[in-house]
Amino acid sequence: MSSYESSGQRKKIKSPFSGAVLVAKDGKVLFKKAYGHASKETKAPNTIETKFSIASVTKQFTAMLIMQMIEKGKLNLTDSISKHLPYFSKDLGDQITIHQLLSHTSGLPHYEGLEKIGIRASSFFSTQYTPKSFAKLIGNTKLIHTPGTSYHYSSLGYILLGAILEETSRQTYNELLQKSIVQPLGLKNTGFESNDFIANQVAQGYNFRELEGFDWLITKQGGKFNTAPFRDQSNKYSTGGMHSTVEDLFIWSEAIRNNTILSKELTAKMLTPNKDGYCYGWMRNWDDLIERNTNVRMYTHGGTLPGFNSSITLFDDGTTIIFLANVHPLKDKEIIHQIYLTTHGLEDKYRLDGYPDRGSLSNFESQGGIKALNTYFSKLSKLCGYKVLPSTNSITGIMYLYIKNEQQVKADSLKNVFFTDFNPRESDLNRAGYDFLQINQCEFALEFFHENVKKSPNSANAWDSLGEGYMICKKYHEAVESYKKAVEIAQNKNSQHLDVYKTNLSKAIKKLEE
Template sequence: MTALVLSISTAVFSQQTDQSKVIDSYVKEVMKSNEIPGLALGVIKDDKIIFQEYYGMDNLEDPKKVDASSMFRIYSTSKLITNIAVFQLIEKGKLSLEDKISKYVEDLPKKWQDVKVKNLLTHSSGIPNVIAFNDISADTSNAQAIQRLEKEKMDFTTGNEYRYNQTNYMLLTMIIEKITRQSFEDFILKNQFYDSKDSFIFSSNSIEKIPNRIVKYNYNPATKQYEQSTAVDGVRAHSANGLALTLPAFLKWSSHLSKNDFLNPATKEMMWKSFDFGNKKDVFAHGWEINKTNNIQSYGFSGGNVSAYRIFPHNNMAIVIMSNGYNFFPAQYQMVNHIASIIDKNLTDAYSLVEESIIAEFSKRDNPNSEKNYYSIKAKNPTWDFETTLNEIGYILMRNSRTDEAIKVFDLNVKEHPQSSNAFDSLGEGYFSAKNYTLALKNYKKSLELNPQNTNALNMISKIENLIKK
């Protein structure tokens, strides 16, 4: 029996070692193609950390390697921590999804009175988005922000649709602080990071100097260099995008979540239940994205295009990715999908893997194999559609001052989708950017022909005709 157990243990260790090598090689390839400065990656499987590695630099100005003390800012992935806090209060009977927010927040606009806690979590409130208005500064008080937003119409009927919105989390913070009579940050520390208090911090101020905190880098295609983010969102944004933490702290948090230390199984099931949107189209849980691979559901979120978390309850697995910038394509979702497939073949998303291949080929400058790769994939999978992917690639190429390559991708998309108004609209924009007004006009007219409701095409046609007259 002892020999059998030893044999099984050796086989499992060997398998994990092989998987680790494959993951390590894959991560290095992604970092190279996207010119990612620094990255931390962790994987938990069957309640054990099976992968925990650090790559690259956390500071390009004074090069320091990413390590276990590096605190990555995870941006909107912070919302998951807020979601847990809300459901901890629900589990204790201090809050209900069906509670109207007016029960906890005073002096709300009349048109907000029917918004419930569940609408904040599911981004179905219809309340105007606080970050959409430049006259609401980072240091504006919550009360002043609400007074300003009161002047705006509701974006849509409450409960009808999903529309990502930072005001929802400002209000959730106010509710948490009202019920607990403590600051949001203190409540999170005491109830989620009690064993990692020196490894996380809340700050939505990118220019604030914090030891070991990594600042996000934005790639400037004009200078072909990375520049540190200088965004300052203020304390109001802590619950939505302000958390920075180390990989070990994030993995501890994930372990607590899996082991039901934060919430009991029934509460987690409630949290991960899909919300019934009025439009019957949108899919989202209570603060969590719902992903499905081969009918296996997982839940997570991402932030700033530099972080992602996904938990696979049915596979007893979780993946954490944190980075500090990218050049070409935000790869966090594809990385999660790819790594999940390496660890568990049942989680292989074939579409995602080939989509990743398409993006990787087009990211290479003047690559003659990019279209060949695309057509090869399509020949093997003729029913798969990549209209959105090609469109995104085209715009990314344009943002990187690779207009000629962008036009080729947009043109490919038009050939693949000759009845798509949007594809012709994008090709028109590509030609307009290249100052080829004749072809821009031709494609905008085709776009309008396919979709007479395309006001952008209509406006651009007028604009181009005026330019040609001059």
């Protein structure tokens, strides 16, 4: 950890580490230490008692509060949103259950869903919401898949769980949190507090940006820290608004292991993997960790906010690794993996092998090609207990190799598998389309943009990207029609990008007239 704090560490974990770490085995703390500054402006150091924003680790506490309400008979996993939030969109609320909110299978979008209904990211972070007003806002978003059919991480779903908790208990989220978890466990530095509390009692968050060229050489840590923008507590709420310390989170982790504040039966239910290995507020067998050490099994969850990273991992062998950091970004899986190896005196030799090299087509095919790739992910899926697929970048990279080597049939075949089996996100399809435009593969690239508007017909950005694809491919009539659709959708949603879409449309019309 000291090496991660010092210069050169960016090559390992992206940013110089600043925060606190705790490692335990079988309930006994083996190591705890703090690094860096809670405030670089005042030079106040981080300590073990320093409070950090824990971001999405908050979801564990929200899930526990829901399970406690179930234990008391006040909620059921099969209850719909509509049953407990009468002000929420009934059409949407009737379709989604508490179980689906907990397991990220509700079909609700993540924060990108807000932008699609005209909520500008630039203003969202500073906007104050009540749980009721935030829930109503979420009720205006569009489902991205049928509830219960697929996993899609959605912080908005956990906002609704907080609203349900308040409606059912007639207490605020923090009052319920204090009464049901914080006080029973004797946590001294954990809670959900006001903006003033976060600004004055919690470590300041920083974003780290690497420098390049000569600046990289003359800067001790190879980059610069910038104070992270402040985000209003009301829109972090029950999905990411809590603060804590590593010591408090260790007490929390032991309560999970020992069923201290929830029955053994319901704790087991909370930790049962659902689609893609997500439990309720916990991830079972994170594939990035299993790839690095095939012998371990764990429950884990991380969190990120501007300027903050958090992580808590409970290994089946009794090892607990917790870190809280006031710097972003960090390679959390690398930190966890290296700490685990050091804790157990192990060498880094337990990685899953068999992933074919993708540096060139000859290397890829000599090492087994697609067959080897399928075998690798079949092994990984078996180890994790759920289906794991290659990353979008891996698949599009292999398509690139095929195209570069004039094997268009193989590229087309893999593209079709990608569309049908991978359920790519809007951003994945857009990125792939632009990547193939850069190598002058117009028709191939356009298929990704077409797939995007097919999957996201109400996305102005998807239609705008299709228009740009047509423009680059000199199909100006089609570009005009696509840009018109983008402008129409953007106008209906009061999009912050409307002027950009209008400008693009004007350029396309001018080209068409020429």
